[in-house]
Amino acid sequence: MVRIDGLHKSFGHLEVVKGVDLDVHKGEVVVIFGRSGSGKSTVLRCVNFIEDPTLGSIEVAGIRLEGGHRTRHKRDQIRKLRLHVGMVFQQFNLFPNMTVLDNVTCAARCAKRGSDAEIAQRAKDLLDRVGLADKAGEHPIRLSGGQQQRVAIARALCMQPDVMLFDEPTSALDPELTGEVLGVMRTLATEMHMTMMVVTHEMGFAREVADRMAFFHEGRILEQGPPSEIIGSPEHAETRAFLDAVL
Numbered sequence: 001m002v003r004i005d006g007l008h009k010s011f012g013h014l015e016v017v018k019g020v021d022l023d024v025h026k027g028e029v030v031v032i033f034g035r036s037g038s039g040k041s042t043v044l045r046c047v048n049f050i051e052d053p054t055l056g057s058i059e060v061a062g063i064r065l066e067g068g069h070r071t072r073h074k075r076d077q078i079r080k081l082r083l084h085v086g087m088v089f090q091q092f093n094l095f096p097n098m099t100v101l102d103n104v105t106c107a108a109r110c111a112k113r114g115s116d117a118e119i120a121q122r123a124k125d126l127l128d129r130v131g132l133a134d135k136a137g138e139h140p141i142r143l144s145g146g147q148q149q150r151v152a153i154a155r156a157l158c159m160q161p162d163v164m165l166f167d168e169p170t171s172a173l174d175p176e177l178t179g180e181v182l183g184v185m186r187t188l189a190t191e192m193h194m195t196m197m198v199v200t201h202e203m204g205f206a207r208e209v210a211d212r213m214a215f216f217h218e219g220r221i222l223e224q225g226p227p228s229e230i231i232g233s234p235e236h237a238e239t240r241a242f243l244d245a246v247l
């Protein structure tokens with residue numbers, strides 16, 4: 001579903017991603033973890049071209065794009081690729097002046113992902129799924145951080161993506177609200193079989209839900225494997241030291 005091939009990314013003279021290869025299969029959940037600054041978010045942001053890869057290629061749902069400068073053709077292809085990708089950020093970025101329902105339907109209506117009636121119905125079903133059916137008419141300010149993040153997840157899902165990217169989705173939340181967001185993500189993985197790439201330090205979630213974990217170190221994947229191996233018996237001293245610090 002996602003193929004990252006020879007990915008490099010530099011900001012000016014600073015090379016922050018130094019050759020990352022990663023395949024994510026349909027229905028697979030891959031947790032990406034590692035020290036701050038190791039390039040995790042940048043890799044995720046390259047998958048949907050929020051950042052343009054300097055070198056290498058990204059393929060999502062059969063659409064393959066090379067890094068480097070944007071041509072008009074490439075811009076069109078990026079637009080097509082993005083229809084397959086939903087993203088959830090650390091900050092929820094909801095529109096404060098819109099109701100929860102309008103927040104969820106807005107992008108899907110703009111992109112014409114169905115008739116207005118279909119999108120509204122889908123949004124209501126998704127709000128139900130994330131446990132917020134009764135909040136459809138509220139404005140985001142009336143919701144807790146955990147509830148707002150669940151709205152952001154419903155909004156991304158309303159676009160009917162094939163893969164969901166989560167960039168530290170719980171790190172802006174108070175600890176008591178983290179569980180409700182992770183619970184929704186767990187349901188997404190286990191019941192909806194969503195393909196997911198998740199940057200998180202929630203090792204409990206990784207242990208329980210991830211099919212694979214990839215440890216990032218200085219712009220590269222130092223090691224990857226099933227959680228039982230990565231958490232249970234990491235190969236590298238850097239992975240072990242990081243796990244000792246977060247577990």
Ligand SMILES: Nc1ncnc2c1ncn2[C@@H]1O[C@H](COP(=O)(O)OP(=O)(O)OP(=O)(O)O)[C@@H](O)[C@H]1O
Pocket residue numbers: 011016034035036037038039040041042043
């Ligand atoms: N738009 C940008 N311009 C310049 N430097 C950037 C930009 N985005 C990221 N960086 C730098 O790239 C490096 C990697 O950042 P990135 O956010 O990918 O790391 P990370 O592993 O996700 O860490 P964190 O957990 O702190 O977000 C950092 O040194 C960061 O300062």
